[in-house]
Amino acid sequence: MANPKSHIFSLSLIVTTSLFLLLHFPTVSFAQTLFVFGDGLYDAGNKQFLSSNRVDASFPPYGITIGKATGRWSDGRIIPDYLADFMGIPRIPPILQNPADFSHGANFAVADATVLGSPLETMTLSQQVIKFLETKNRWENQTRSEAIYLFYIASDDYLSYAKNNPNPSDDQKQAFVDQVITDIEAQIKVVYGSGGRKFAFQNLAPLGCLPAVKQAYGNVQECVKLPSELAALHNKKLIKLLVDLSRQLSGFQYSFYDFFSSIQNRVIKSKIYTFETGTAACCGTGPVNGTGCSTNNLCANIEDYVFFDGKHLTQEGNLQVGHLIWGADPEVVGPNNLRELLVLPLDVTIILADIQEAMAAIRKSQNKIENLYDITKMESEMENQWAYQVKKASSFLI
Ligand SMILES: *[C@@H]1O[C@H](CO)[C@@H](O)[C@H](O)[C@H]1NC(C)=O
Ligand SMILES: *[C@@H]1O[C@H](CO)[C@@H](O)[C@H](O)[C@H]1NC(C)=O
Numbered sequence: 001m002a003n004p005k006s007h008i009f010s011l012s013l014i015v016t017t018s019l020f021l022l023l024h025f026p027t028v029s030f031a032q033t034l035f036v037f038g039d040g041l042y043d044a045g046n047k048q049f050l051s052s053n054r055v056d057a058s059f060p061p062y063g064i065t066i067g068k069a070t071g072r073w074s075d076g077r078i079i080p081d082y083l084a085d086f087m088g089i090p091r092i093p094p095i096l097q098n099p100a101d102f103s104h105g106a107n108f109a110v111a112d113a114t115v116l117g118s119p120l121e122t123m124t125l126s127q128q129v130i131k132f133l134e135t136k137n138r139w140e141n142q143t144r145s146e147a148i149y150l151f152y153i154a155s156d157d158y159l160s161y162a163k164n165n166p167n168p169s170d171d172q173k174q175a176f177v178d179q180v181i182t183d184i185e186a187q188i189k190v191v192y193g194s195g196g197r198k199f200a201f202q203n204l205a206p207l208g209c210l211p212a213v214k215q216a217y218g219n220v221q222e223c224v225k226l227p228s229e230l231a232a233l234h235n236k237k238l239i240k241l242l243v244d245l246s247r248q249l250s251g252f253q254y255s256f257y258d259f260f261s262s263i264q265n266r267v268i269k270s271k272i273y274t275f276e277t278g279t280a281a282c283c284g285t286g287p288v289n290g291t292g293c294s295t296n297n298l299c300a301n302i303e304d305y306v307f308f309d310g311k312h313l314t315q316e317g318n319l320q321v322g323h324l325i326w327g328a329d330p331e332v333v334g335p336n337n338l339r340e341l342l343v344l345p346l347d348v349t350i351i352l353a354d355i356q357e358a359m360a361a362i363r364k365s366q367n368k369i370e371n372l373y374d375i376t377k378m379e380s381e382m383e384n385q386w387a388y389q390v391k392k393a394s395s396f397l398i
Pocket of ligand 2: 277280281282283284287288289296297298299300
């Protein structure tokens, strides 16, 4: 069998070359608009407008690194903030903020959001999409078609499922994952129906590695199996869905970022990625600081931690993820990274179909949990950590 690495390299060469050619057409315009859907990882403050209770993220130590608590679930910036920075547009305000400048998009994500069910004081994915439909006339048709639609959703679906079903059969797991994916598919189609073409998905973290989850299961030495397994099953179906949609829906383009591996790597080999610890959170109480983040139990060096609280990343973690979504290679984000997705002309699906198929085939094998420990993959990821000047480990990356 041919070396998959060189296969990937030639694929990215094709993509790069075609982009280079396409960029010489004067009609190409770049997306200046970002729409964000998801849960607490992406929430820029919506929760505080929906909740009648105290919202922790509205108070220190949340926001402490940037001197202000804004409702973001981190010590500072979140992933959509960095992506907006890289796109060269202002940071995207939460849709429930009033007044706010929505000229470059809106953030619909809310902490505790799920795909299924009807949890209180949040918006499910379908409710977020309905909100988008209600507000979409603020943006021109053309703007909505060129815009990036960014998603991170379903972690709370799987965490509740795992809690309520400690020993599901394989069939039961698949059936639940199918339910979640079917709903996501319906929501993507609604957004596509109102002009959306460029979809960026961050796949689910290994949920059993979140400090809050380890602590809840009383299993602080290692990641909890079932939640991570559900996330891996979900991720596999999600990439399959995106590949299917790119065949079904004319002009459908996507970027799929392997967050699962990024977190797995940072939990296991924190130091390689500039962190001191990926096992415990910076802020909180209990054996791995899994719950109850407050100013009384904040760590001294926040940037040494992957997790800020039991479920969310530090600003440093968000920055690294932002860099990967924006510019990493197809081992980490494919078939396009966000920088590429942004400049793809709106009608190149046919040209890309073969590349997408090849990428999907490669990715299927990557989605096996065993492969997530793959050293080449980790190094490929590091390769893209240009912000950190991480030294290239060996010559095989070409
Ligand atoms: C925008 O799209 C809608 C629905 O497809 C259409 O009715 C409307 O005429 C379009 N507006 C412009 C300015 O093209
Ligand atoms: C938990 O947080 C405290 C600060 O309250 C910090 O000093 C400690 O190192 C953290 N625990 C671990 C295991 O990192």
